[in-house]
Amino acid sequence: MNFLPLVLLTTALTLLTTTASASLILGTGTEALVGGDLTDPENDGLANSNVNYNAMFRSSIEPAFGNGESAFNVFDNILSSGNAKWCCDGGNVWVEADFGTNRYILDKFTLSSANDVPNRDSDQWSILGSNDGINYTSIYSYDVAGSSIWGATRFEVIQFSNADDYNVNTAYSIFRYQSTSVVSGNNHQLGEIEFFGTAAVNDSAVNVPEPTTLAIFALGLIGLASRRFKS
Incomplete structure (x- = not known):
C-alpha cells in the first residue's frame, strides 16, 4: 500500500488548520497586566494625563491620554x-513609546484586547524598533486574516517573549505598535501595551586603558619625541 498520498494529504490539512498562537495568556482584566513596564516602572502614571511616565509618546492619530478613547490610553495601566x-x-x-537616549533589548511585551466589538481587533500588526524615528525594524509580526490573537475574549492580556516568540538582540530607543488591518469593519481598537526590556550598554562607549598602559604609552611618546629632536 502506498502511504505517500495519505502523508501528503495529512500534511496539507495540518497546514490549512494551523493558526498562530501566542506565547502566554496571562488572564483578563487590569489585574492580569504585568505592571512596572518601561513606560511607567513606578506604576504611578496618571490615567487621563501625560504625567509620571518614563517615555515620550507619539501616534498616527489621536495623540493624547483620555480625550475620547485616544491613542496613549494603551499605556495607562x-x-x-x-x-x-x-x-x-x-x-x-x-x-509608539520613545525612551530618548536610553536603549533597550525588548525582552517581552504584552497586548490586551479592549472591551467590545471583537471585529475591531487587529488581524495584521507588528511591533517595530527604531533608534532614529525614521528607520524601523520589525521585531514581531502577526498576520492572520479575519482572526485576532484574542478571539472573542475581552480584556485578555497576552504576553510575547524574546527567544520564544521572536528573536532580537538589537537595542532600540523607540518601540512602536502598528496595525494595518482589522478583523472586519472600519474601526481599530486596543486595550493596553506593555514593553519590558534590558538596558543596553552605550554603543559609543570606549574602553579606557589602565593607568599602567597610559604611563607606558606616554613614555613611548617622550622617547619618540627625544629621538626626533636629536636627529
Whole structure:
C-alpha cells in the first residue's frame, strides 16, 4: 500500500488548520497586566494625563491620554471601557513609546484586547524598533486574516517573549505598535501595551586603558619625541 498520498494529504490539512498562537495568556482584566513596564516602572502614571511616565509618546492619530478613547490610553495601566482604551478609524495606525537616549533589548511585551466589538481587533500588526524615528525594524509580526490573537475574549492580556516568540538582540530607543488591518469593519481598537526590556550598554562607549598602559604609552611618546629632536 502506498502511504505517500495519505502523508501528503495529512500534511496539507495540518497546514490549512494551523493558526498562530501566542506565547502566554496571562488572564483578563487590569489585574492580569504585568505592571512596572518601561513606560511607567513606578506604576504611578496618571490615567487621563501625560504625567509620571518614563517615555515620550507619539501616534498616527489621536495623540493624547483620555480625550475620547485616544491613542496613549494603551499605556495607562488600566483595562476598562471609555478612555481606558484606544479606538480610532482603521487602516494604517500606530502608537509608539520613545525612551530618548536610553536603549533597550525588548525582552517581552504584552497586548490586551479592549472591551467590545471583537471585529475591531487587529488581524495584521507588528511591533517595530527604531533608534532614529525614521528607520524601523520589525521585531514581531502577526498576520492572520479575519482572526485576532484574542478571539472573542475581552480584556485578555497576552504576553510575547524574546527567544520564544521572536528573536532580537538589537537595542532600540523607540518601540512602536502598528496595525494595518482589522478583523472586519472600519474601526481599530486596543486595550493596553506593555514593553519590558534590558538596558543596553552605550554603543559609543570606549574602553579606557589602565593607568599602567597610559604611563607606558606616554613614555613611548617622550622617547619618540627625544629621538626626533636629536636627529
